Amino acid sequence: MNAGDDSAGGPSDSPTRAEPFPYGILGVDLARIVRSIPADEPPPLAPNAELAIIGRSATRLDARDKVTGASRFTVDVGLPGMLHGRILRSRFAHARIRSIDASAALRAPGVRAVEVLAQPTAPHGSNASTVRYVGQPLAAVAADSLAAVEEALQRIEVDYEPLPFVVDLATARRPTAPPVYTADDAPRGSASGYPAPAGLPLHGNVRGPAIVDRGDVARGFADADVEVESDYATQVQTHCCLEPHAIVADWRADGLTVHVSTQYTSGVRHELAEAFGLPLAAVRVIAKAIGGGFGSKSTLGVYGRLAVGLSRQARAPVRIVLDREEEQIDAGNRPSTWQRLRLGARRDGTLTAVRLTSYGSAGVGLGAGVWSLAERLYPCANFLGEQHDVFTNAGAGCAMRGPGAVPGAWGMEQAVDELAERLGIDPLALRDRIDPSPVRREERRIGAQRSGWFERRPPAADPGPIKRGIGCAQSLWMTNVQLNAACEVRVHRDGSVEVFSGVQDIGTGTGTVMAQVVAEVLGLTPQAITVRIGDTRFPAGPPSYGSRTTASITPPARTAAWHVLQSLFREAAPLLDADPAALFAHEGRIGVRDDPARSIALAQAAARSRTDFVSAVASRADDYAGFDVRMGDAAIARQYLGGVQFATVAVDTETGIVRVERVVAVQDCGRPINPRLIESQVQGGVLMGMSFALFEERLLDRHTGHMVNANLEQYKLAGACETPDIEVIVLENYQANSATDAYGIAEPANIATAPAIANAVYNAIGVRLRSLPITPAAVLAALGKIPSRDAP
Template sequence: MSDPASSDRSVQYGIVGDALRDVVRKVPQDEPPPWPANDQLAVVGKPTPRLDARQKVTGQALYTFDVQLDGMLFGCTVSSTVAHARIRSIDTSKAERHPGVRAVHILDRVLMTASLRDPGDEAKQRYPTVRYLGQPIAGIAATSARAAREAASLVQIEYEPLPHVVSLEEARQPDAPMIFPGPTEQPATAGGGGAQKGLDQKGNLRGPATNTRGNVDQGFADAEVVVEREYRTQVQTHVPMETHGIVADWRDDELTLYASTQFTLSVRDEAVEIFGLDPAKVRVLSEFTGGGFGAKYGIGNYGALAIHLSRKARAPVRFMLDRREEHVTVGNRPATVQQLKIGAKRDGTLTAVRLRSFGTGGVAAGAGVGSCHSTLYACSNVSTEHYDVFTNAGPAAAFRGPGQVQGIFALEQAIDEIADKLGIDPIELRDRIDTRDVDDSKARKVERHRGAQRFGWEKRRPTNADAGPIKRGVGMAQSQWYYIVHKDTECEVRVLGDGTVQAFSSAQDIGTGTRTVFAQVIAEEFGLRTEEIDARIGDSRYPAGPPSGGSRVTSSLTPAARNAAYRAAQELAKHIAPLLGCKPGEVVFSGGKVEGPTRSMGFREAIREARIDTIVQRSRRVPDYEGYARTAGDFQLSRHGIGGVQFAQISVDTETGVVKVERVLAVHDCGRPINPQLVESQIYGGVIQGVSYALYEERHLDGASGVQLNANIDQYKIVGSRETPAIEVHLIEQLGGQSSTDARGVAEPANVATAAAIANAFFNATGKRILTLPLTPANVLAALRAPDERGNA
């Protein structure tokens, strides 16, 4: 289908309440007219409760764990008990004789890990090589979960142990045990990620992936002040409320999957690829998902096992991972070591940025630190090098702002340190150097100054101002993320003869409120209330929706939804206009009514009187009016971004090393906020998750065995209600003239800057830099004992 002709159209552009102006865009002729600012709309831009709130709080919402099918069996994984080995033999005979067992399957392929560029680099084996402790090997399907676990314990595996290494530092050494015997590749997944192809690999070091512009050596020669530091961040695991899970039901020639997922279509497509199925014969359902931060894409090893077992047993099989498996096998945020050097002039102008980073995603590549070092601030001379470091640990996966969280922790501290050396206020310095992208920079400048006013930045005290052991300080940092559009997004809207309005998309709701936002956009076009829209999502047989990752659902889905609703409303107006004695273009949908110049009728009444059967309109996401900077796989990157600024107030007990975050102010932009209440909820969650990352979360592996010592939610500390700070959110409404809704996402930037803002507050409180995350008492006390640049403790 060719794109419709475009014409020049005037649209509003800028920040509402600051500097709105009209600009001209090339807009497809069949696009709906641009919306005004939110305060002039009836439904969009209004705080609206979630449509599924009652279902969730009353327990009526059905998650994957709640699926009950006739004859359903329960799955259990047989996992490796060693960190690195070849498997000599697997004996499942005892498990097969267990009275509750109905099927057993041994994996011949392990998902999520890097793969050898040349399979011949490794001797051919009957079973996949074990590369981390907890790696899935086989699966059991039994009549009860207990029977499945009992049978799994009866599987006998004979290993040929190989040397292993779990420490990033040890794995970097030339004589470290090799995780892979040759160069590897890591393809991208539905959640993004992957690693640059064709990089060199020596031992466990893959890379470097490089990005260079200008002359960095000359830039440092021109610098009048230089900051050079090494920053370290830890492995963080995802810990969603609902663990990964799937119910596979392969009966006759059709496969139905009930999945806790961030992308129904990637689950379908992986099942199609691995099992050689017809896509029309695979259906994925995801009515509710109990959280997903980047790791719930595709079917995973557990899903592959469930499908194999369902086929063998000729019965549905449910696989729900336990907490240990959740920590170990399905993803994490990689640890990093970042060697960062930045030079600047006396006026703050950056002259050079050099970054050398090492990241470990365990047996997966793609453990980078984002693009912020080369894209956030104006600097003519930049050089970045990144190395992946393989270890015998579970694979990394995308995690809410992948790479950027680690990168911003280092970069924003370095920028603050330059400001301190130059005697410039950190906000003023950013005003001077945050000019690389004009449009994004303007938004962040407004956010910096609105945030500073609300936070009371002018009252910020000198560094290390408190005399006693409890020291307080404040800090700020900036977020940066990509404005992503999923190019294959579609939506269907139906108006039924009884006045019901339905909307369909395969997009899933992972707790962010997709259903509600989807319905709001359509309700606005029909002049109805949000709850009057029957919004149906989470079914792979609906029109293709976007994945819930990369902050792309709202930016991708809402323009398609609005366009489909607009066309359906136009068609409806043709049928209703004769009843109102007017032309179709004079029909107005407002307040639950259809109105003409002289007469109005109730929405449902008008449809019944017009004897309408069914109106169906389907719309595809139109490319942004200004086009894209580039296309990467199934998503398109806008010329603009999304971001925010966060301010933090903390206290540091210098005797115990305990840090408490007392207050966070988050000022963010997401284009047009479709539902401010849900946007604020996203930001609350991002701040809480960022505080948890900054202060508590850290995976601990035993070097001798490769066992994760805290693979639970007891010793793996996450922030609780008592540690959650007071959080204030302020939203920027920004019209970009890019689509029919101008909406963007907010999930990633809500998390990105939190740890960096806390780290900068730590310096303001103590006069010492915290270079290692998390801010545990041990790391804090070590930082407090470290000498400063003058040699003072």
């Protein structure tokens, strides 16, 4: 806490104070709880119903710029003297680079800089004398025009010695598979989300297992009355941000400025400072409008470092924008997974044992696990999880909307349905027994009503070729918080307000919810607040990933505004002849709480400021109830996020075509700040989940290692014609944890959709689809309708 006026706030000699907070689920068990909170935190916020701005659907502040084309994305940034850069990439899935000669490129017309990576002495962390996937960067060129760049790239001579390679998960697991790495050069670490010990073994291409062993699964299965065991698989999904990865790097003697399409301005600053040996103070990162991220713009990556390297060489700004093919092959992806789940249960549904084995591939990277959803969603005393990463000759995976949890739910939420059927219990009734979460219990109750669950019929009940069904699945996700998150609020002498943070808005409405929170405190409208974000010159902003942005930045926004307001109250007090503690802010005025007729304009108080503006900076306090986990700047709240989704599908059993007709999504995110923005996020999560379930798949040719659908035509994204009716219901779930008590929503909304659809397909046709995507080919095969053919 670094308030503009250090006497602001409560009794500063006392580190904490006790306050009563709303606590619980609105409509279920909303009550009060007394929390001890840091003294400089603002007082508790009432439930949304009692607030003016928070909990209302304020219009997105940047919507006008977006609908008029005025928003300036990184691809729209042009600087005087700017050069264009592009990257030369490997044509081979695995090769040793015998030599690379860029001298002719350097002499080509218009060329101003060349960076070569594919040498043992390569700069900036990519010692790629061996290339391990098609699309791996080898070199980059900057020139006056893109045409000159392309001609120069063709003059770079690369002498490849092709090596054997493997691109599919199953083949890569075999001991005889071509090794992607040697023991020395393989990345270390573990499967996604698993707190594994360092030094996991590497056998061939298989890293792991990362093990979680709790209780005694053998005993648990011995105690089980019934068991289910099945295998579930998910494909590689690519992020497909509409705005490609893009950067404009401007290296100057007095420092480096980059405009970049990123989910984390502050993180990029750290990356660049480290990679180029610059002080943090000499690096400025700007991201004003970001055309989607979904996890793929969490870090800067090689392309960004190449742009900076080129700019340093050329002493001119350099822009690199990836094309769609590059986006598809080398901008991250959701790793493929295969998992075997075995559940043991008593007749009443009580779980006695859960065993999970997984293998996933993030290509040349790590992090292809199925997270800990199977372990956490339905607590079971006996759990054994063994997760493996498998290296393949493909572009590295990275986080993508609910990483690990999406494939995790794909398995577990089907396995629980399979168990329910084996037990002869309604799938929701089984979850009522084994899921302790009161939030999801309420979400199931609401969703069942809204979705028509009680009219659900037995599998394959429709007589004709078109069969309809309904399915349900649940999600679990972390209530992530970034503690390295700060915000400054300024009220100028004329009463106008500015809010500053480095945080970026990737389309979620971060700036808008910050304005709402500040407006609520100051008694203004969100439109009256000027939000300035996406620039590392402002106070440290949290990343826009892990569904943590709202949870991290809205509390400091409120706290800073509250401190500014206390200063204004002190200015106003003499004018109103009242004690500062007796004042309140409402509709642009400061008034006396017990005598509202006595008031002055907020600007009148602000005008008395000693300096041009009254300012306070606040940072994210710890959750008032403490954290479940804390790792450096990052933490996870005690109560995780839930969500329950219901899908209604129609399946044409003659063509195999599946259409999702309706989805009911019941979600929670703590205190909802802007219902319509939340609805947008949930719809987006559902649609990305549906698109994953039915259409999307990265396809690599096993003989050449090339992605055959590296575009937006054969890599299929759901469009408007495939969009179902989506009903979004958001609970108010007060946890008394921060100045706003808000958490994220983007990822929880994407986790349950695919298994809900699979469970609905099963209910429709009586056959279970355990591999994604659920294409017509997959459905017809599952129905036994594809004639046998000669083995290839």
